[in-house]
Amino acid sequence: MNQNKARQIPFFALILTLAFIFIIIVIFHRNMKTVRPVFGGAFTTDNVVVIDPGHGGMDGGATGVSGMLEKDCTLKISKKLDTLMAFLGIPTVMTRTEDLSLDYRDDATVRQNKVADLNARLKIVENTENPIFLSVHLNLFTQSQYRGAQVFYAPKSPMSETLAKVMQQSLLTALNDGNTRTYKKASSDIFLMKNAPCPAITVECGFVSNPEEEALLKDDAYQKKLALAIAGGYIGYLNETA
Template identity: 60%
Template sequence: MLLLTVFILLVIIITVNKKREKACAALGGAYNSGSVVIIDAGHGGMDGGATGVSGLLEKDCTLIISKKLDAAMAFLGIKTIMIRTEDMSLDYSEDNTIRKNKIADLKARLKIADETENPVFFSIHLNIFPESQYRGAQVFYGPNSEKSAELADITQKTLISLLNDGNTRKYKKAPDSVYLMNKLSCPAVTIECGFVSNPEEEALLKNEGYQKKLAIAIAGGFIKYITGK
């Protein structure tokens, strides 16, 4: 069932990538889970996030993947909220220091989740490391909801099986320093989609087909999470 869904998704997303309403009608709310998926495209505006070895900006790539994830969720009939749909900060003041602006931005993201009923939070990021050999998507979970680890486990497994890239990473609890994961009370995961410090993986992250695969794996994992299948 999951594989079939993933296949259908792949076809639909390729053909109706930006036509959200059409996609939404395709399954007619087949997976109405009662949850609202919040899709958080990491960074944005003055905060570019990581910069890849050949210049890929994390904030740009996370937005592209997030939009594809939104399309995939819409196709499945799952309600979503996009934290941002363009290159912007959620809260920014010229008078603030970079650090203060960063905290204000994260607080604004948290507020959206706090004001949403039954949220499930997906924060989309890219990884970076000083040594270039490290690669592979990895999922981190917030400690405040007991459902988060299960969501992270399923998402990690779905990413590994769909990307089929020999990734052996395991899902982990988010470090204490990750503000959103530690503040959110709902099921919440951060997905580090890959390392921009690895030239091959950075090239994949720039590739539209690969971006779609990432989105489909995350959406497929969510279906598994809500259906238990």
């Protein structure tokens, strides 16, 4: 189910986005001197970014220490990212824009529905011309002290690792929270990472099992910061591979 986005940007969102652009300029000029972002319609790229808000519908994903569901947070971050990408003139497709499981059927088992959902997401990637796949997730661990955003790359396309490297750096720079995590190869049992036929990464935006980080992840301003970091990482990737 390929959903077209309604790109109605309210005035306040536009103002916030302009503020983000300003921050991008500051961040890139201070920390990534080799990257020279180009904004708006002047930006040229043949790639379409497939933004994938992890989970949805019957699949809530991880549950945070205060009860936040991963599926809700990934959708909020992804929508902010999509708005930002639209402003930057970067074409996108979202795998979902609502709280739902793709290709859901009432008469199917939970497992069948999960498989159908993942297959539908893969189909969206496959049906997109020159896709770059960004899957947005949150992390969870049994011990609450672990925190920090981390990027995992899909091994099928050699460009995935470059994308992960630049994205991890962008997250570390933009969030500046003492996180020392490094990007890693995605485990082979992650369906979309295994099968994506293009540069593909999973951005684990933080740990919902860590109370402070979960509180941040619920915060609208922090979600914007994450979206900005991801957009910045993507621009860094385009510059690195141009």
